[in-house]
Amino acid sequence: xxxxxxxxxxxxxxxxxxxxxxxxxxxxxxxxxxxxxxxxxxxxxxxxxxxxxxxxxxxxxxxxxxxxxxxxxxxxxxxxxxxxxxxxxxxxxxxxxxxxxxxxxxxxxxxxxxxxxxxxxxxxxxxxxxxxxxxxxxxxxxxxxxxxxxxxxxxxxxxxxxxxxxxxxxxxxxxxxxxxxxxxxxxxxxxxxxxxxxxxxxxxxxxxxxxxxxxxxxxxxxxxxxxxxxxxxxxxxxxxxxxxxxxxxxxxxxxxxxxxxxxxxxxxxxxxxxxxxxxxxxxxxxxxxxxxxxxxxxxxxxxxxxxxxxxxxxxxxxxxxxxxxxxxxxxxxxxxxxxxxxxxxxxxxxxxxxxxxxxxxxxxxxxxxxxxxxxxxxxxxxxxxxxxxxxxxxxxxxxxxxxxxxxxxxxxxxxxxxxxxxxxxxxxxxxxxxxxxxxxxxxxxxxxxxxxxxxxxxxxxxxxxxxxxxxxxxxxxxxxxxxxxxxxxxxxxxxxxxxxxxxxxxxxxxxxxxxxxxxxxxxxxxxxxxxxxxxxxxxxxxxxxxxxxxxxxxxxxxxxxxxxxxxxxxxxxxxxxxxxxxxxxxxxxxxxxxxxxxxxxxxxxxxxxxxxxxxxxxxxxxxxxxxxxxxxxxxxxxxxxxxxxxxxxxxxxxxxxxxxxxxxx
Amino acid sequence: xxxxxxxxxxxxxxxxxxxxxxxxxxxxxxxxxxxxxxxxxxxxxxxxxxxxxxxxxxxxxxxxxxxxxxxxxxxxxxxxxxxxxxxxxxxxxxxxxxxxxxxxxxxxxxxxxxxxxxxxxxxxxxxxxxxxxxxxxxxxxxxxxxxxxxxxxxxxxxxxxxxxxxxxxxxxxxxxxxxxxxxxxxxxxxxxxxxxxxxxxxxxxxxxxxxxxxxxxxxxxxxxxxxxxxxxxxxxxxxxxxxxxxxxxxxxxxx
Numbered sequence: 033x034x035x036x037x038x039x040x041x042x043x044x045x046x047x048x049x050x051x052x053x054x055x056x057x058x059x060x061x062x063x064x065x066x067x068x069x070x071x072x073x074x075x076x077x078x079x080x081x082x083x084x085x086x087x088x089x090x091x092x093x094x095x096x097x098x099x100x101x102x103x104x105x106x107x108x109x110x111x112x113x114x115x116x117x118x119x120x121x122x123x124x125x126x127x128x129x130x131x132x133x134x135x136x137x138x139x140x141x142x143x144x145x146x147x148x149x150x151x152x153x154x155x156x157x158x159x160x161x162x163x164x165x166x167x168x169x170x171x172x173x174x175x176x177x178x179x180x181x182x183x184x185x186x187x188x189x190x191x192x193x194x195x196x197x198x199x200x201x202x203x204x205x206x207x208x209x210x211x212x213x214x215x216x217x218x219x220x221x222x223x224x225x226x227x228x229x230x231x232x233x234x235x236x237x238x239x240x241x242x243x244x245x246x247x248x249x250x251x252x253x254x255x256x257x258x259x260x261x262x263x264x265x266x267x268x269x270x271x272x273x274x275x276x277x278x279x280x281x282x283x284x285x286x287x288x289x290x291x292x293x294x295x296x297x298x299x300x301x302x303x304x305x306x307x308x309x310x311x312x313x314x315x316x317x318x319x320x321x322x323x324x325x326x327x328x329x330x331x332x333x334x335x336x337x338x339x340x341x342x343x344x345x346x347x348x349x350x351x352x353x354x355x356x357x358x359x360x361x362x363x364x365x366x367x368x369x370x371x372x373x374x375x376x377x378x379x380x381x382x383x384x385x386x387x388x389x390x391x392x393x394x395x396x397x398x399x400x401x402x403x404x405x406x407x408x409x410x411x412x413x414x415x416x417x418x419x420x421x422x423x424x425x426x427x428x429x430x431x432x433x434x435x436x437x438x439x440x441x442x443x444x445x446x447x448x449x450x451x452x453x454x455x456x457x458x459x460x461x462x463x464x465x466x467x468x469x470x471x472x473x474x475x476x477x478x479x480x481x482x483x484x485x486x487x488x489x490x491x492x493x494x495x496x497x498x499x500x501x502x503x504x505x506x507x508x509x510x511x512x513x514x515x516x517x518x519x520x521x522x523x524x525x526x527x528x529x530x531x532x533x534x535x536x537x538x539x540x541x542x543x544x545x546x547x548x549x550x551x552x553x554x555x556x557x558x559x560x561x562x563x564x565x566x567x568x569x570x571x572x573x574x575x576x577x578x579x580x581x582x583x584x585x586x587x588x589x590x591x592x593x594x595x596x597x598x599x600x601x602x603x604x605x606x607x608x609x610x611x612x613x614x615x616x617x618x619x620x621x622x623x624x625x626x627x628x629x630x631x632x633x634x635x636x637x638x639x640x641x642x643x644x645x646x647x648x649x650x651x652x653x654x655x656x657x658x659x660x661x662x663x664x665x666x667x668x669x670x671x672x673x674x675x676x677x678x679x680x681x682x683x684x685x686x687x688x689x690x691x692x693x694x695x696x697x
Numbered sequence: 698x699x700x701x702x703x704x705x706x707x708x709x710x711x712x713x714x715x716x717x718x719x720x721x722x723x724x725x726x727x728x729x730x731x732x733x734x735x736x737x738x739x740x741x742x743x744x745x746x747x748x749x750x751x752x753x754x755x756x757x758x759x760x761x762x763x764x765x766x767x768x769x770x771x772x773x774x775x776x777x778x779x780x781x782x783x784x785x786x787x788x789x790x791x792x793x794x795x796x797x798x799x800x801x802x803x804x805x806x807x808x809x810x811x812x813x814x815x816x817x818x819x820x821x822x823x824x825x826x827x828x829x830x831x832x833x834x835x836x837x838x839x840x841x842x843x844x845x846x847x848x849x850x851x852x853x854x855x856x857x858x859x860x861x862x863x864x865x866x867x868x869x870x871x872x873x874x875x876x877x878x879x880x881x882x883x884x885x886x887x888x889x890x891x892x893x894x895x896x897x898x899x900x901x902x903x904x905x906x907x908x909x910x911x912x913x914x915x916x917x918x919x920x921x922x923x924x925x926x927x928x929x930x931x932x933x934x935x936x937x938x939x940x941x942x943x944x945x946x947x948x949x950x951x952x
Contacts, residue, residue: 301815302814302815304815305805305808305809305814305815305818306809307809307810307812308806308809308810309809310798310802310805310806310809311795311797311798311806314795314797314798314802315797317797318797606793607795607796607797609793610793610794610795611795611806611810612778612781613752613754613781613787613793614781614782614787614806614807614810614854615778615779615780615781615782615783615785615807615810615811615858616778616782616810617775617778617779617810618774618775618778619775620810
């Protein structure tokens with residue numbers, strides 16, 4: 033009997049449940065997709081290095097899943113509270129008919145169970161279908177070949193999803209029972225008649241608080257952008273200052289913004305008293321005032337999403353582009369001189385093996401040197417003391433290396449960089465790291481001492497590098513004329529070259545030989561393929577975690593806004609009836625509803641976007657150590673994502689609420 | 698005299714063929730400009746259905762209703778809204794004020810919808826507020842007002858657009874006797890001084906005694922109709938009670 037009641041309840045209110053259902057299904061679906069990576073990647077032909085990366089990614093995603101399930105748990109509890117509130121009268125009627133609270137809880141329990149079951153099944157099915165498509169995407173990310181398309185299904189992920197969501201639904205059931213048992217019959221029956229108390233706020237206090245919030249946010253923005261260098265002198269925990277300023281500022285902003293703007297608008301008499309505008313503004317302000325905390329959380333979640341996704345996409349794009357630029361040769365071997373090994377012939381690696389010898393070209397060998405009196409500090413010349421004051425945490429005693437100009441030009445040719453010519457009393461700095469320090473050194477024409485020669489700087493910094501890598505992190509190599517160099521101070525011998533074959537088997541063979549080459553001297557080895565695989569793997573991990581969290585945050589924020597808007601709409605049905613009675617046109621009523629929904633969705637997003645503008649500056653600063661200059665590429669894709677998910681929720685919400693307020697004769 | 702409202706052979710059926718309920722069964726009457734008409738009847742007699750059809754909230758099954766010469770049973774969509782906007786003012790038992798708006802804004806919204814400028818709105822509202830004695834509560838929100846105050850704000854909203862006809866559905870239903878009397882005095886003022894035409898539905902004989910004419914409805918038909926004429930309100934009240942007694946049991950309960 034009670035089961036029948038539950039089922040008919042669900043059928044009846046299916047429309048009202050739509051947003052709730054969609055959110056649950058999406059939650060389950062995404063949870064499954066990101067937890068079934070193991071089966072999605074199983075069919076990829078990958079190297080062992082890529083495999084390690086994939087395993088790392090799967091592990092990280094499973095940690096993130098715990099966090100995600102927490103967020104989804106809160107969201108679902110929040111959503112079910114809305115739905116219960118809506119049904120107060122129904123429960124009241126059950127109680128007057130003599131149904132005990134325990135039985136009502138039981139009805140709810142069954143409903144939660146059925147909804148949970150349906151959403152779980154549909155979500156899983158959708159997840160399994162979509163994971164077939166995402167696996168193609170993953171193969172693309174790892175630049176791996178998908179040899180054959182096979183249907184993938186992850187039993188482990190399915191079980192995990194069921195367990196996690198089972199727990200969430202179980203907690204929701206407990207919450208529902210508590211809510212029902214705490215309700216009084218009179219409140220239940222009169223819930224719909226209860227008049228809304230408008231939270232009146234003192235306008236002057238609102239204005240003051242608004243100014244304070246703007247100041248707080250401004251300070252936080254200023255700290256993470258203009259003052260970032262000074263800020264990072266201290267411990268990382270100093271970042272808590274701008275973060276807490278930002279969070280608090282956001283909350284105070286939403287606490288005061290409605291009162292503040294309403295005050296201003298009510299002075300613009302013509303706008304305020306035009307058509308239904310009075311109604312629209314008042315509705316929104318009361319809506320915002322009743323959910324300051326939620327709307328602040330939504331704003332911050334949107335902000336995190338935007339920054340996270342932008343950074344993730346930027347990193348991905350950046351790696352793809354920069355590898356070709358900063359690793360222009362296929363392999364690089366560096367042998368280091370030491371007290372034991374005074375002589376190195378790294379060329380023997382090529383010469384001693386016919387396969388290697390016949391399948392490589394452009395072999396270039398250069399040597400770099402050190403001067404024990406020259407370190408990063410002293411290389412700055414007279415500028416050193418100033419820099420030391422500004423950046424006390426840099427290691428100024430780390431050595432800098434010196435290369436002869438003829439050797440440099442040999443490398444420059446193969447790297448497709450410009451060759452240089454130096455005067456006898458000149459030195460040049462080769463660097464591609466984004467910093468103005470060496471620029472300033474050159475501006476000051478500061479004389480430094482290399483191998484006992486007083487040298488003045490070449491007219492500009494040479495944008496280039498000696499060692500291949502994934503990003504421009506060459507702080508500075510010093511180039512001097514060959515005759516200055518003291519041969520006793522050899523640091524290392526560097527060999528670079530390219531493959532002359534396209535045969536993948538041969539290349540793989542040589543790669544293995546490079547990997548296993550163990551001469552008597554210390555050696556480091558890099559190949560373009562290896563760099564590529566590592567960085568592709570890294571960018572894939574960052575992108576997936578960014579996507580996972582980003583989508584969950586987006587869904588949560590949109591769902592909360594949508595549910596609030598819909599439940600308000602149900603409460604406000606009578607208001608729209610009144611509007612019709614005093615003669616408002618249907619078109620104007622819909623317009624007012626659209627404006628309300630739009631502003632309600634846009635407000636947290638707007639502040640989040642402003643946060644993001646400054647947040648991204650901070651992200652760019654952090655990412656600049658990788659060599660990323662612009663985060664704009666990533667932002668474009670992110671906004672596309674945002675508009676898709678947020679937009680869908682917005683449209684559904686508007687459609688549903690229009691349906692709710694429609695009068696049926 | 699100019700006819701504001703004429704109801705002609707209106708019928709309203711509910712339900713299907715097998716179980717037909719005649720909520721309104723062939724009712725015809727007319728209201729002239731400046732009249733204050735009360736419609737009385739027991740619960741279920743069809744008085745609210747009748748009012749809903751006049752206010753175009755509900756549709757007639759057959760018959761016609763003319764307001765200012767226009768057949769409103771033929772109106773559709775935005776023409777309906779336009780009709781309500783320009784010709785009708787509503788007052789309800791549960792006030793139906795928008796609780797997010799102040800008293801002033803509740804009244805001004807009706808004018809905003811008509812596209813009346815802010816200046817003109819301001820002028821009209823302070824004018825009506827003076828007359829109805831609601832100046833002090835204009836800046837209050839509904840939850841800060843008493844029932845009587847709310848209903849006077851609702852009356853001001855109904856009258857502010859100078860409608861041809863004011864429709865009141867049990868306007869004193871949720872008020873205590875003192876507030877009821879105050880509100881009815883306001884109605885009298887609107888009717889006598891501002892020459893508003895009021896059609897009021899009530900089951901309360903005291904409320905009805907403020908009207909100039911009372912139409913009694915029983916089981917969807919007009920049962921009787923009495924005019925106040927030159928009588929005092931006390932005598933008119935006694936007359937109403939007489940008819941109510943004639944009407945039978947149900948309505949007595951409501952007294």
